Amino acid sequence: MRNKIKRFADNAARENIIEPGKELYEQIKGCWNERYFEKDQPITVELACGKGDYTIGLARRFPDRNFIGVDIKGSRIWYGSTTAEEEQLRNVAFLRTQILLIENFFAENELSELWITFPDPRPRDKDIRRRLTHSRYLKMYQKILKDGGIFHLKTDDLPFFDFTMEMLQSFPIRNLTQTTDLYQSPLLEEHFGIQTTYEKRWLKEGKKINYLRCEMLKS
Structure with a gap:
């Protein structure tokens, strides 16, 4: 509790x-590029970012892009925030909010790319609408992404996929x-060796x- 405080x-x-x-x-x-980031660059968002492994990993590799990790848990994003400060990554931000409210923080066409990495699959039928790739969420992503904006999903859960x-x-x-076995696919090269905490666990x-x-x- 003391650490969390x-x-x-x-x-x-x-x-x-x-x-x-x-x-x-x-x-x-x-206003992300005008009010927060030092440079006006394409914006990539990682939803349900947890400790921000992907946000930080991508920001290191692509200094010519801006990255935002979104999560409701402040105790999680603290880790990514700490790393960004220690490494002086100026192209990184973290937003603490519920993803259902995402349209309150991003304007239409503001994002170039969006990642969802190992979200809770919400396997129970009664939780279908809470899945981060349910149509009600995809409609929001479609709105805040530019036309032709890139959507990525990584998950260990095949039914969710x-x-x-x-x-x-x-x-x-x-x-x-798409692939159901990324580590035996040529698509792996596009992931730059970045692995989340969950990804490491599932691979193990x-x-x-x-x-x-x-x-x-x-349209």
């Missing part, structure tokens, strides 16, 4: 975390690429990693 205090003092109680939290929508593929059939997309247990990428269109 300290992390929350750190978060409140950090510029790279946008959370309730801070001025930018209410004003950042549509199949569910996502089914949901995407109702949306205008192009250049869909011998699970296969499912991955898809597509461009989301407006």
Whole structure:
């Protein structure tokens, strides 16, 4: 508990975390490149980012892009925020909010790319609408992504992966690429060796990693 309280205090003092109680939290929508980032660059968002493994990994590799990790758990994003501060990564931010409220923080066409890495698959039927690739979420992603913006999903859960593929059939997309065994696929080269905490765990247990990428269109 003491560590969590300290992390929350750190978060409140950090510029790279946008959370309730801070001025930018209410004003950042549509203004990320103008109000937060030092450079006007394409924006990539990682949803349900946890400790921000992917956000940080991509930001290191692509200094010519801006990256935002989104998660409701402040004690998780503290880790990514800490790494960004230690490495002086100026192209990284973290947003603490529920993903269901994502349209409150990003304007239409503001994002170039969106990642979802190992989300809770919500396997119970009564939780279908809470799955982060349910159509109600995909509609929001379609809106905040630019026309042709790239959507990525990585998951160890094959039923969830199949569910996502089914949901995407109702949306205008192009250049869909997918695999149910990423580590035996040429697509692995596109992941730059970045692994989340969960990904490392699932690989150690011998699970296969499912991955898809597509461009989301407006119509």
